[in-house]
Amino acid sequence: MITTIKVGSGILDGGGDINYSVLRGVARVISELREEKFIVVSSGALLMGLLKIGLNFVPKNIKKRQAICAIGQPELIRKWNEVFSEYNLLASQVLITHEDIGLPKRAKNIEDTIFQIFDIGAVPIINENDTVSTEEIRFGDNDFLSAYVSVLVGAKRLIIITDIDGVLDNEGNLIKEVSPDNINNVLGKIGKTQIKKRVSSGGIVSKLTASKIASEFGVECFIINGRKIGCLRKIFDGENPGTKVLPMKKYTRRETWMLNVMKGKGRIFIDKGAYDAVKNGKSLLPAGIKDVSGNFSVGDIVEVYFEDEILGKGITNYSSQEITLIKGKRTDQIEKILPYKRADEVIHRDNFVEIE
Structure with missing residues (x-):
């Protein structure tokens, strides 16, 4: 003990x-x-x-x-x-x-x-x-x-x-x-x-x-x-x-580590549709992303914002540069833009923690 x-x-x-x-x-x-x-x-x-x-x-x-x-x-x-x-x-x-x-x-x-x-x-x-x-x-x-x-x-x-x-x-x-x-x-x-x-x-x-x-x-x-x-x-x-x-x-x-210890390396700003989806336990897709700030890499912790409120923190499957290119796009367009697809989701629901 x-x-x-x-x-x-x-x-x-x-x-x-x-x-x-x-x-x-x-x-x-x-x-x-x-x-x-x-x-x-x-x-x-x-x-x-x-x-x-x-x-x-x-x-x-x-x-x-x-x-x-x-x-x-x-x-x-x-x-x-x-x-x-x-x-x-x-x-x-x-x-x-x-x-x-x-x-x-x-x-x-x-x-x-x-x-x-x-x-x-x-x-x-x-x-x-x-x-x-x-x-x-x-x-x-x-x-x-x-x-x-x-x-x-x-x-x-x-x-x-x-x-x-x-x-x-x-x-x-x-x-x-x-x-x-x-x-x-x-x-x-x-x-x-x-x-x-x-x-x-x-x-x-x-x-x-x-x-x-x-x-x-x-x-x-x-x-x-x-x-x-x-x-x-x-x-x-x-x-x-x-x-x-x-x-x-x-x-x-x-x-606990994601919420309190690991600092967010950047921010992802999402629209109302993505907000509703994430609140209902869905993954964050590129289509719902409006903007991104900061310079972060794959696997970093990022903060997810809706309007001016932080929604939570998650582990990103894409870098800030990649998200800038695929934001607002459908998942079937990712490979044509990058040109590869690491995952359908920018943040998988299992790698996201909502801040209550």
Whole structure:
């Protein structure tokens, strides 16, 4: 049974040093539950880099931030190793980018490596590879990284540690339980409890959205206060010490990857007839395509639009250049235009996931 624990920069910031009590709280639970397998998704490279060079603000320049992260990441993993050794635990470092986890072959390599780390008896400490990730290929926040990793390895639960008790409503009351179908309603009711932190990129909206992604693959999610002693352990004793997002297996892993992880390389714009056909479970044919944008190849993920609304994502059988030539044409005309026919469909119904 696998549990992912996500620890963000905000709660790791102890002022002049890392917050050792949070690290020890995580290590203590892992050491007590040796029969479980744990993954720790830990932010903090930027924080540790700032502390190391004595800078009290975050530079706006992304290259400068990447350099600071390069300084801070070794410090971050050293802190985890230092604390883990107190509990006779072995830490390992795994650095990944959105591009790594978005490509099936690379994602499989990451999955295999994590399970080999488990076999050795170590705990994977995962962070985004900030030194090579640009704004265009970032996860956006480690909340999402923790969700994607949980789906990738088939984790049973995801625990997001923050510095508030969970999801609070407008009156400051704790919302104990949320279903994935109700998350959008909850997002409209939550209070503005986030305090601006120097290194924190997420917030409660990010945590809830990430939990929704994981829960739709059947992962049980918790958002808890990591500053409260014993809060983490209570989950393994069957209690809910914060906000629980109920699991609801809605998508297969492949569908989850297509919708949430793999970025669309381009867009296909369809007419009303194609829209009705796709909504009724039919494949997308070239006749229903009005336009195409972006530069993509066969096998890439593309977004399908009707008017100004995104309908879903799919794997294309034709490149953007080929679709430009065959859009609006009947399937029996494809071979005369290209001159070959790879498939009747631009996107087969089995390779399309509708965004609800």
